[in-house]
Amino acid sequence: MHISSVTSRKSLQRILGSSRSYLGAYNVTGRFLSNGPKFAVKAKRSDLTVLSASAVVALAVFQYKEYSRTKLELSAEETTTTLLNWSGTHVVQVDNNRYWEPETVQEVEDIVRSCHKRGQPVRPIGSALSPNGIAFHQNGMMSMANLDRILQVDVKNQRVTAQAGARVSQVVDALRPYHLTLPNLASIAEQQMGGFIQVGAHGTGRSIAPVDHYVTEIKLVTPAKGTITLTKDDGELFELAKVGLGCLGVVVEVTMECVPAHRLVEHTFVLTREEAVTRLQELLTEHKHMRYMWIPYTDSVVVVTNDPEDQVKEIPKLKKISEDERFAPLRDLMLELSNEWPEPYTKESLQSIGFGELRDALLAIDPLGIKHVKRCNEAEAEFWKRSEGYQVRPSDELLQFDCGGQQWVWEVCFPTGTQEKSSGNDMDFMTELLAGIEREEIPAHSPIEQRWSASSSSLMSPAYGPKDGLHSWVGIINYLPSEDEGQRRDISELFTGRYCNLMRNVGQAVSATSHWAKLERPKSMWQLVDTQLFLQTRFPLRLFNEARDIYDPKNILGNDLLNLVVGKPGTK
Ligand SMILES: Cc1cc2nc3c(=O)[nH]c(=O)nc-3n(C[C@H](O)[C@H](O)[C@H](O)COP(=O)(O)OP(=O)(O)OC[C@H]3O[C@@H](n4cnc5c(N)ncnc54)[C@H](O)[C@@H]3O)c2cc1C
Structure with a gap:
């Protein structure tokens, strides 16, 4: 083995x-x-x-x-x-x-x-x-990669049971012949079902919960109590184990609710910041999936909505823009900046470079130079304005999107009213975050992604809350666009230092907590104490660690990061 x-x-x-x-x-x-x-x-x-x-x-x-x-x-x-x-x-x-x-x-x-x-x-x-x-x-x-079988598709009850090592994309493919699909996806579908639920992954949509919420049964191999199967009937333990961070047992099987397969109409367009704030409630209410991509240092917010095809009366016909026109803002900038290089880019050489790769290449020139980052972000905003349009495809294809290359990311989640009415603190958060970035001249790469979800029933989910609760997820990013060690170190320093500190400070007012898969090790003793105290108020850590003490008393499933921020089994 x-x-x-x-x-x-x-x-x-x-x-x-x-x-x-x-x-x-x-x-x-x-x-x-x-x-x-x-x-x-x-x-x-x-x-x-x-x-x-x-x-x-x-x-x-x-x-x-x-x-x-x-x-x-x-x-x-x-x-x-x-x-x-x-x-x-x-x-x-x-x-x-x-x-x-x-x-x-x-x-x-x-x-x-x-x-x-x-x-x-x-x-x-x-x-x-x-x-x-x-x-x-x-x-x-x-x-868990070798335990990747799809065990059962229960068409009548719309459920799928898969081994925990099955990738989300495999599950979606296996559901296709039955005209079923998963209720929601993250922006990438290469996670394994185990990892997908254990960190509480989410997509976007005011009435759609993070994926763990849709788990109906979970089979775990635990160190101290052998193999156990949990369902809703097991109450708190089930609700803890769904987002168990790998600490309560090795998940070997997951059963999850499905929904009928459907095609979505995706609409991409750009608003000003003011419009994004004033139209938020309308966009959240009217669209099944909706996300914002704020572009720092520009007055542009890219909006992407997705709705089931049969609920869209008419898809407006827009004037077609050629790929050359669409890419011109980015390509022209690259031609200008590489003009003096021994081997400058040419119109021809740029043709074969996709959007994400081109953004990386542009940023790599001076990823922390504030003037340069502003120019890249402006070019990106213009690219998106020229990308306005509609497309219709199966939901599993449209709910994934290009996440860019190697990167530092940090994403936080906070409650923001009810699904009926957002409290507005999500827009206050963004206004303050962008003001901070621009005041402190942080070379913030694009985009800052904002998504929404309904509450999860999982006790350790960052989106745990009342049934009608609404949560906002905001992710900041700085790419690592080159192999240069010094450059990578400087970007890492800036991102994990000044940039994350800013978001941490802005997040305090709304009780923003980190996505579990994006929580980095605290950088100082003070930050560690702050994080520990905060997590204790935000999550039922005592209950979680008691359960760990029963199922994994020797802590063979935990790791240093979790020992540090949530404690060890039995920690009160
Ligand atoms: C490009 C990109 C895009 C992303 N987009 C999104 C997004 O849109 N939304 C979102 O929420 N997240 C997103 N993420 C984060 C990602 O969804 C999660 O990190 C992911 O779900 C983890 O799955 P994994 O299989 O890679 O697990 P790993 O990263 O390998 O593990 C994650 C955790 O799960 C535990 N675990 C894994 N398998 C098991 C098992 N069988 N039993 C018990 N514990 C287990 C591990 O111990 C660990 O604690 C993105 C990440 C990337 C790189």
């Missing part, structure tokens, strides 16, 4: 064989910071557009092993596995004899039992998409 180059090669083939292309996979670079050889895996866009996120991780593992093999001239066993998260911000190296890839539930049970006996850490890991690497543990991890 230990990973070896043979099994990792097999799993790589498995993943590649069943993978679909996914947005934003360009320019992914694996950088491995081992004690031994320092090695960066660089993959070109053309290599990666066919890879799923888990394939990228698997590829990274595989390439690292191949490299180790070459270095050692095939004479010795490789001893470690190195994993990199999707965002390229966290890396972990684990001994191969502490990295498991079980293929059956029985194997999961055997590993967990044996680890529990020895007090050996064994943190479950999904696709490693979490920007904060919340699944990582250098002393022991269990990849």
Whole structure:
């Protein structure tokens, strides 16, 4: 069961064989910071557009092993596995004899039992998409990638049961022949079902809850109490375990509600900031899915709405704008800025570069230069104005969107009134955040994403709340657009320092809490104390840690980040 180059090669083939292309996979670079050889895996866009996120991780593992093999001239066993998260911000190296890839539930049970006996850490890991690497543990991890079967589609009750390692995209594909789909998706569908629910992932829509809310049954392999199956009838424990952060047991099966498959009409358009504020209630109420993308330093807010095709009376015909016209603001800027380079971009060379890649290339020129970032953001705003339009496609295709390349992100969630009426604090939050960015001249990349969800019934969900509750999710971003180590360090410093501090301060007034997959390790003792105190008021941590004490008393499932911010099993 230990990973070896043979099994990792097999799993790589498995993943590649069943993978679909996914947005934003360009320019992914694996950088491995081992004690031994320092090695960066660089993959070109053309290599990666066919890879799923888990394939990228698997590829990274595989390439690292191949490299180790070459270095050692095939004479010795490789001893470690190195994993990199999707965002390229966290890396972990684990001994191969502490990295498991079980293929059956029985194997999961055997590993967990044996680890529990020895007090050996064994943190479950999904696709490693979490920007904060919340699944990582250098002393022991269990990849769930091989438990990826779709077990049952219950058409009558509109439910699907899948093994926890099945990727969301696989589940959606399996539901298609039954004319069913998942109630909502995040912006990427390469998460595993286990990771998807354990961090409480969300999409957008005032009446649509985060995905964990739609779980009806969950099977967990727990260290101290063996395998348990939980449903709503199990009350608090079920509500804790759905967003369990990998701490209450290894999820092996998930049953989730589905909805009839449907096509959506997507409308993209741009408002001014004032219009975005005044039209919020109308847009939230009238559209099934609605999100804002605020572009710092511009008076532009990109709005994307999605509604079921059969509820849209008429799709207005808009004047067609050619791709050349649409891309002109970004391409012209690149032509101008690269003019003096030994090998400047040309009109022809820019033709083959997509939007996200072009934004990365532009930002890479001076990602922290305030004047430069403003120019890039202005060009992006103009690009979106020329991108106004409608498209009609299946919901699972439209609810995902291009998230850009490697990046720092931080997303917070806060209650904002009821689904009937937003309290308006979501707009106050944005007004204050943008004012702070612009006052402090923070080189904030675009966009700042704002989404909404209904309440989740899961006690550890950032969107836990009353049935009719409404929550707003706001995510800030700074891309890591190049391989330059110094540049990456400076961006990381700015983002995790000044920029996050600003959002933290603005968020205090609305009790904003971090998305679990985006909560970074506090940078100072004071910040740690603040975070701990805040999380204690925002979540039922005592209950959560009591449950951990019962199901994982030796804390073999937790990790340093969680020990630090939510405490250890039994922490009061
Ligand atoms: C490009 C991109 C776009 C994203 N868009 C969104 C978005 O729109 N909305 C949103 O909410 N999030 C979004 N995210 C975050 C992402 O959805 C979550 O981080 C993701 O759901 C984690 O799934 P994973 O399989 O990668 O899990 P991992 O990151 O590997 O693990 C996440 C957590 O789940 C636990 N876990 C995983 N599998 C199991 C299991 N079988 N049993 C028990 N615990 C388990 C791990 O221990 C860890 O605590 C995005 C991330 C990226 C990189």
